[in-house]
Amino acid sequence: MAGEALVxxxxxxxxxxxxxxxxxxxAADPARAGALSLxxxxxxxxxxxxRIDAATLATLGGLAGxxxxxxxxxxxxxxxxxxxxxxxxxxxxALRSDLGRGDVARxxxxxxxxxxxxMAGLVDxxxxxxxxxxxxxxxxxxxxxxxxxxxxxxxxGDGRFRLHFxxxxxxxxxxxxxxxLDPARTAAILVSKSFGTQETLLNGxxxxxxxxxxxxxxxxxxxxxAAEAFGVDPARVLPMWDWVGGRYSLWSSVGFAIALAIxxxxxxxxxxxxxxMDAHAVEAPLxxxxxxxxxxxxxxxxxxxxxxxxxxxxxxxxxARLPDxxxxxxxxxxxxxxxxxxxSPGVATVPVVWGGAGTGAQHSFFQALHQGTDVVPADFIxxxxxxxxxxxxxxxxxxxxxxxxxxxxxxxxxxxxxxxxPGNRPSTLFLLDELTPRSLGALLAMYEHxxxxxxxxxxxxxxxxxxxxxxxxxxxxxxxxxxxxGDAGDAVTxxxxxxxxxxx
Ligand SMILES: O=P(O)(O)OC[C@H]1O[C@](O)(CO)[C@@H](O)[C@@H]1O
Numbered sequence: 001m002a003g004e005a006l007v008x009x010x011x012x013x014x015x016x017x018x019x020x021x022x023x024x025x026x027a028a029d030p031a032r033a034g035a036l037s038l039x040x041x042x043x044x045x046x047x048x049x050x051r052i053d054a055a056t057l058a059t060l061g062g063l064a065g066x067x068x069x070x071x072x073x074x075x076x077x078x079x080x081x082x083x084x085x086x087x088x089x090x091x092x093x094a095l096r097s098d099l100g101r102g103d104v105a106r107x108x109x110x111x112x113x114x115x116x117x118x119m120a121g122l123v124d125x126x127x128x129x130x131x132x133x134x135x136x137x138x139x140x141x142x143x144x145x146x147x148x149x150x151x152x153x154x155x156x157g158d159g160r161f162r163l164h165f166x167x168x169x170x171x172x173x174x175x176x177x178x179x180x181l182d183p184a185r186t187a188a189i190l191v192s193k194s195f196g197t198q199e200t201l202l203n204g205x206x207x208x209x210x211x212x213x214x215x216x217x218x219x220x221x222x223x224x225x226a227a228e229a230f231g232v233d234p235a236r237v238l239p240m241w242d243w244v245g246g247r248y249s250l251w252s253s254v255g256f257a258i259a260l261a262i263x264x265x266x267x268x269x270x271x272x273x274x275x276x277m278d279a280h281a282v283e284a285p286l287x288x289x290x291x292x293x294x295x296x297x298x299x300x301x302x303x304x305x306x307x308x309x310x311x312x313x314x315x316x317x318x319x320a321r322l323p324d325x326x327x328x329x330x331x332x333x334x335x336x337x338x339x340x341x342x343x344s345p346g347v348a349t350v351p352v353v354w355g356g357a358g359t360g361a362q363h364s365f366f367q368a369l370h371q372g373t374d375v376v377p378a379d380f381i382x383x384x385x386x387x388x389x390x391x392x393x394x395x396x397x398x399x400x401x402x403x404x405x406x407x408x409x410x411x412x413x414x415x416x417x418x419x420x421x422p423g424n425r426p427s428t429l430f431l432l433d434e435l436t437p438r439s440l441g442a443l444l445a446m447y448e449h450x451x452x453x454x455x456x457x458x459x460x461x462x463x464x465x466x467x468x469x470x471x472x473x474x475x476x477x478x479x480x481x482x483x484x485x486g487d488a489g490d491a492v493t494x495x496x497x498x499x500x501x502x503x504x
Pocket of ligand 1: 194195196247
């Protein structure tokens, strides 16, 4: 079907479903809960509480076919130049899968395996040393992925190392981390794809000097000469490549801290979980493809229901950092208002991603989710089998998870309007059998593929981030002015600099 006809259909469905109520959709079809669910390895997803129906999904599937989503996924893993503005591939899948066809993908996979072998050697060396504490110094993708995985997978480590993270250029963070550590028993990993990031270089220099030498200084970078010039021994520099985006990089040597926390076997299991999702994303038909379904629902919520934000609500304290991680993955990837071909997408793109872990979040922002004027679609993520023996707690956690999705969807009538719940608030519910390296890998890869699929549907580049450059440049120009060396900034900034300087 031609594109315009599909868009017309999409708009017709949007109008039809604008008035539809989730409880009615559920009541109308006894098979809905099963029909709108999908399992891929350890990840189960249920879309029955989304404001969609079979006809909508057929049209969305038509749109996916129209933009050749399956071919686009294949092009991604094969190493096509999907990052057009930088003339690069985005081969994060090659870090964990050998799905890619052709020389480019195969060469990338071979390089990834070689780097992983070197990383395993460094892990062994550190384990055999007297080091007790390791600091990961990096920001954005060089921080959020390792931080999330180290936190989420604590139960899988033997506790050989205490892992610490420093990302902010705010000196309080590094001060608090260094306090109480012994430089003679601490190692630091500088993680920076570019090795040009202000925060990481400043913090890295502080820690390098604090360590009093470079024997316990490691680096992960695509800019090996800069890491060496910084004083890191080449034997302790692990490679990165321009074909891996920072926010897609935890599967590379950027995951060194993860391997230190859970061992190489655990790290390999994380990659295997992601590889399972890669194979599914590339091979499953559109209508039974979890990341594609997730992406179609995201586009539906953004463009048909016009919902401006998206909540991520893990019901597992170990996943408390997932909203932060997904904020970068989604918002840096999809925060674009120009298509790759230079045209306007013509529709809204990225939602604001936010969230927090249940049940704590229930006692902070859930009031607004239930009765606020904006409808916020949510991804709930629960874990069936806990890693602790407190059965009563876990049952209460799961009961809360199920209750919140039901309450948001169905609402509740009351005579007193203050006490009424409008409901009709869509959500997707994920269940992991257990939180393991494998299931975490599969879940994160699901989000990566969904983000890429959304970018293809909108025609935007998911792999560049030009929007972060201007602020960095201006900060560089303001630095001398803050020190009192000349003038910079506009009238407001100059007034603010004056205020700061007067109070120093
Ligand atoms: O790993 P690097 O090069 O230090 O970059 C850190 C982060 O900075 C960004 O480039 C944004 O400023 C992210 O995309 C990236 O993850």
